[in-house]
Amino acid sequence: MAASIPHLDECLSPHWEMRQQDHVKLVWHEPFEGVRRVRALAWTCDCRAVVYELLQSGGQAFIRKTTQTEPTPKVEETHRWSIEEARRAWHALLLGEMR
Numbered sequence: 001m002a003a004s005i006p007h008l009d010e011c012l013s014p015h016w017e018m019r020q021q022d023h024v025k026l027v028w029h030e031p032f033e034g035v036r037r038v039r040a041l042a043w044t045c046d047c048r049a050v051v052y053e054l055l056q057s058g059g060q061a062f063i064r065k066t067t068q069t070e071p072t073p074k075v076e077e078t079h080r081w082s083i084e085e086a087r088r089a090w091h092a093l094l095l096g097e098m099r
């Protein structure tokens with residue numbers, strides 16, 4: 001494949017942008033609900049060491065951050081928001097406005 005178009009075949013999911021200097025800092029904490037039924041609404045490409053997922057649980061949503069470290073990935077989550085708020089945070093995160 002043409003070297004000038006990297007990842008064209010491998011990457012189907014969006015990539016997050018580098019965080020902006022004045023980005024809003026999200027509070028990340030350990031998952032407190034354990035493994036519960038959640039629905040993935042969106043996710044970033046796993047070609048990066050850090051993968052973000054927008055997850056819905058009941059009427060709320062949150063973002064999960066997975067850092068692909070060996071031997072066990074590090075998993076952190078945001079607070080729960082309304083789904084609309086979570087979608088706004090998700091887009092800000094992708095653009096590097098929040099992280």
Ligand SMILES: [Zn+2]
Pocket residue numbers: 007010011012015045046047048
């Ligand atoms: Zn990728």
